[in-house]
Amino acid sequence: MSELSSFFREMTGAVVLGVNPPVHDFTFFDLWAKPLGLLFLLDYLRKRGNRVFLADCIFEGRTGDLSFGRNTVRKTEIPKPAWLAAIPRRYHRFGLGEEDFRRLLESCPVPDYILVTSMMTYWYGGVFSCIDTLRQVFPGVPVILGGVYARLCPDHAKRSGADMIQTEPLDLEFSLPATDLYRGLRYGVLATTFGCPFRCEYCASRLLEPSYRRRNPGLVLEDAARQLSGGEVRDLAFYDDALLAGKERHFYPLLEALNERHPGTRFHSPNGLHVREIDDECAEMLKKRGFETLRLSFESSDPEMQRRGSDKTSDEEYVAALASLRKAGFSGGQLETYILAGVPGQSVESVERSIRFVLEHGGNPKIAEFSPVPGTPSFRRAAELLPGLTDEPLLSNKTVYSSYLAGNMSPPELQALKDLAKGQREGRSKKPKFAKRTAYYP
Ligand code: SF4
Structure with missing residues (x-):
């Protein structure tokens, strides 16, 4: 069934x-x-x-x-x-x-x-x-x-x-998640939209949620109130794939209301924010209304990788967004920036250049290791490199797919990329040594 x-x-x-x-x-x-x-x-x-x-x-x-x-x-x-x-x-x-x-x-x-x-x-x-x-x-x-x-x-x-x-989306009238079934949960979770308007080649958002929908604002506020009104919960994480899309009409009024009704709540965006949407006004809104941790969806400075990521941002837009966020009062450490690594066809040098670009402009790079997701164009390319993927989901494990299994990069190369990114987060500036590649297959 x-x-x-x-x-x-x-x-x-x-x-x-x-x-x-x-x-x-x-x-x-x-x-x-x-x-x-x-x-x-x-x-x-x-x-x-x-x-x-x-x-x-x-x-x-x-x-x-x-x-x-x-x-x-x-x-x-x-x-x-x-x-x-x-x-x-x-x-x-x-x-x-x-x-x-x-x-x-x-x-x-x-x-x-x-x-x-x-x-x-x-x-x-x-x-x-x-x-x-x-x-x-x-x-x-x-x-x-x-x-x-x-x-x-x-x-x-x-x-x-x-x-x-259950293999198809459920066609039911959902209103509020039953978060009250948890006893002692110290953070809240909130979705203001479902789905994503973009189509990145490596992402399954469109397969899981075929349409992009805004949630009824009244329900969003009721959902948040249910989780925050007890007073013990001070942190709220947004689950949206595209939190800032159409922000003036949907997200800004919600964020203002959340901040006014639940002052002191710290907001988080574990899913990346769309960089193109962040201007001075947006950055100020995020800071003033309580955002504590941000993740920025930059992913790569390589034009080909940007194309595969729906062209949702450019180098110039990323630099402008960082400037706006800094001006609004966010520290460099708060500006975590996703950099994708290990996508089929992406070179190690391309990842390295992206990390350096983020560091040069004061961002905080965070490597997101690629995992092939069934049904996406990137999965099909990944399966050409590692045919076993089509039958065995274990082979798509993000910790080992690109570095150990597919041979896109060697484990030392991946470690060197992480060190390059991490060195700046810890205030160090060291030149990484990229070890000679040795393909590893189980
Ligand atoms: S923007 Fe993010 S959520 Fe949307 S399709 Fe691209 S990777 Fe997926």
């Missing part, structure tokens, strides 16, 4: 358990990530007379506090999957361990339905392990798998053991 809208529309009087699985990966960091789609669906279902519960393996596996409400998350070393066995790095389960997850489930009422969400395609190991545990604790209860992995890899997801897989 793929189109589950009617199934959910008709569901009533049921006990529904939503589950966010653990993550199996080399690295994981809490960038204000919450399973927003699952939370919208749980709220929808409870409004239709169902009782809903949430078991979030990442949140429940938190071990300590980080800045701006984020948490460190428990990690347990696990054996690497066979496909990644040759990678000389440790592999972990992030979030609740299996025994603690089992105990958490046993404290929940026996559900009539279980909804499991998923994120990165190469995190499916955590999803499969989670469904396995659910089967043991709640035998016979139907499991429905949704989320990004299920949408992008529907055939592979059939191996998960789920009874139903």
Whole structure:
């Protein structure tokens, strides 16, 4: 089954358990990530007379506090999957361990339905392990798998053991995400729009959200009030792909209202902001109304890479945006700038030039390692270099795809690029040594 809208529309009087699985990966960091789609669906279902519960393996596996409400998350070393066995790095389960997850489930009422969400395609190991545990604790209860992995890899997801897989966007009237199901969450998450008006060659936004839509402003403010009115939450992360598109009519009035109703709230944009939209007025608005951390979507100073990124910014626009942000009072350290690395056809020298360009103009470069996303033009080019990608999502892991598996750059080259970017963040200026490339294949 793929189109589950009617199934959910008709569901009533049921006990529904939503589950966010653990993550199996080399690295994981809490960038204000919450399973927003699952939370919208749980709220929808409870409004239709169902009782809903949430078991979030990442949140429940938190071990300590980080800045701006984020948490460190428990990690347990696990054996690497066979496909990644040759990678000389440790592999972990992030979030609740299996025994603690089992105990958490046993404290929940026996559900009539279980909804499991998923994120990165190469995190499916955590999803499969989670469904396995659910089967043991709640035998016979139907499991429905949704989320990004299920949408992008529907055939592979059939191996998960789920009874139903949601492979199409849900056509339901969502209003507010059920963030109140969390106890002790120290930050809020907010979407003011869904989808993105651009079409970058390496991004799946258009596949996951075919249309770009603005959310009802009243609902956005109600959503924020629900999360912020208790007084314990001081940080709010925006989930929009294109937060500043059409900003004068949608985002500015919302930001002003949020700042007036919830003074002292610190705002964050973990998804990159579109540089072209940032002028003096915009920078001043962001600063005055409480933005604390920014991520700028620059991605590359290479014209060919800029074309593949929808030509959404130019070198000149980036320099102008930095000047506006500095003038408004943001420090260099706050101006984190995404630089893409490892895209098929992108040279190491091109990444190096982009980093140097950002550093020269006072920005704070942050390398974003490319991961091939099924269904995108970049995935097709990536699969030409590494044909196994089409059948095995583990090979698209961003930590190892370009440096270890595809041979786009060697691990020392990637490290040198990171050092180049990081050196400036730490106030050092050192010339990196780019090691001779030695292709590495498992
Ligand atoms: S602008 Fe960002 S979200 Fe939109 S298509 Fe490009 S990479 Fe994806």
